[in-house]
Amino acid sequence: MGFGQLQLKESTMNFEFSPKVQALRERLLAFMDEHIYPNESLWEQQVEEGDRWESPAILAELKAKAKDAGLWNLFLPQVYGEFSPGLTNLEYAPLAEIMGRVYWASEVFNCSAPDTGNMEVLARYGNKEQQERWLQPLLNGEIRSAFSMTEPDVASSDATNVETSIVRDGDEYVINGRKWYISGACNNHTQIHIVMGKTDPDNSNKYIQQSMILVPANTPGVKVVRPMKVFGYDDAPEGHAEVIYDNVRVPVSNMLLGEGRGFEIAQGRLGPGRIHHCMRTVGLAQRALEQMCERAETRIAFGKPLSKQQSVREAIAKSACEVEQARLLTLKAAAKMDQGGNKAAKDLIAMIKIVAPNMGCAVIDRAIQLHGGGGLSQDFFLAKAYTITRSIRLADGPDQVHMMQLGRNLARDVHAQNLAAQHPAKPVGAVS
Structure with missing residues (x-):
């Protein structure tokens, strides 16, 4: 039995949105349309004109609106009880993807790194005093x-x-x-x-x-x-x-x-952190794909829209396939985390941490190319999106480390399965 068959047998995959998630998703999409996209330029302007290390005024306004809308701390898994909104990793994934479409939007909903990982550390490993002093203000969005x-x-x-x-x-x-x-x-x-x-x-x-x-x-x-x-x-x-x-x-x-518990804490922190990066990367790549499609239909070159060019159609088609593949693998990893914990999902987390940032770089690069010189400029979100996505190939472990560990695990596990199939254990009391 191959690894893929084994994982499919062990995992129950149902990626339909529950009524709760669908309702949150619709509210989040509406919030993005009403409050985030219209303020992208203002956010950049306020950062450039003020103290660069002071959060822009628009951020505080948007955070207050997000709290009022009940779109707050959505990232924290339900296993953390009183600190959690009760969402699973699988339920959070489509919400994180929506937030990821604008690179700073996650902070509006108190769902941005590194705070998300730090809050999970404090919720999971901190004592009551540490949680009261640091976790609660972080959950409230009062500090970073x-x-x-x-x-x-x-x-x-x-x-x-x-x-x-x-x-x-x-x-x-x-x-x-x-x-x-x-x-x-x-x-x-x-x-x-x-x-x-x-x-x-x-x-x-x-x-x-x-x-x-x-x-x-x-x-x-x-x-x-x-x-x-x-x-x-x-x-x-x-x-x-x-x-x-x-x-x-x-x-x-x-x-x-x-x-002596630091390495243990790091492993517990980085699993969710890695998949959160991937969820947001899928959102950023999806937005780049949509902008690529719009540009292809409206930009005229050599007397016809870019979408009439075969190479452009291929770029769009290939990008759509890659985004959907990464999305589905992210959802599968999230489901496995919910079903068996971070350790049980470690190979899937490694896979998506390899796949999603590389996918994002490829899709955003095609979108930049389709936009010509404009794709490199501040007039579109693509140049910034590319640098963020490229950095994710190093954040929380470079590709090579994940591939090294994943390859080691797969070789070991498949070999063990094959040995077990060739030499099944004899029933207790059997006579040879």
Whole structure:
């Protein structure tokens, strides 16, 4: 039995929208039409004209409207009880896709990274005191947060390489290290960093050397050095900062879950984070496809619409196929997460993390090409969309890591299945 057959047998796939999801979807689509698309230019203008690390005024207005509309914290799975709106990953997927059509829209609904992953960490691993101090304000949209893991001096795609030190000194931990591409750390509203470092660097088990600890952004010794650029964009007002932790002291009570649990927390956080990126990427690619179609019908070249050109038709057709394939694989991964948990869905999560960003890059690139020079300009969303999508091929693990692990898992599992089929276990008490 091949891997695909095995997964189909184990997974129940019904992607029809439930009445609850359909109602949310219709409200969200209406909100996007009424409030998000008409304010895209204003959002950009306010970011450019004001303090680049201050959230634009329109964002606060839109957040208030989203709360009033009941479109808030939709990302948090129902397993988190009191903190959750009760949606499954499969139910959230079509909603995340809609939000993803505008790269900053998720924050309007309090569903943007890195806050979503950080809220899940606090909901799943935080104690009551940590949840009251940090999770509740995040759920309310009153503050923002940063997830501080990647380092410039080591290959952080292997999280065991992280070198930031976390050393206990009496009732405090002392943190020293240098991080970069720390999303959210530049924003004026970011009040808490979740920092990954090593508490036991000499442990023979490299997977329990790391810990995660809560570091308030205003703690002495936390230095935001500079915003890192992505293809020339500084991605204000969120940004991706280089951060130095210089003898930063925090109480022992700021440790998450306990010493040596950092790698475990990272694995629990990154699964949902990866699929959320993919959900939003499908939305961005779908919008690029729609704009490609509109451009093809209305742009005249050599005396006829672009849509009369065979190569243009092929680009549109190929893009539609690829978007739908990625959408269905994303939904399947989400369903598997709901049915068996993140660990049971790890191979599907790896697949979609490989597939969706590559698909998005290909589709958006075709849309740019179809728009000519305009596709590279600020007059269309495509250039920015491409840089975001290309960066997702590195965010939460580069393609190569996911392919390495997925290939290893598939080879091992299929081999084990074949061995079991060739040598079935004998019934207890059977005589050979």
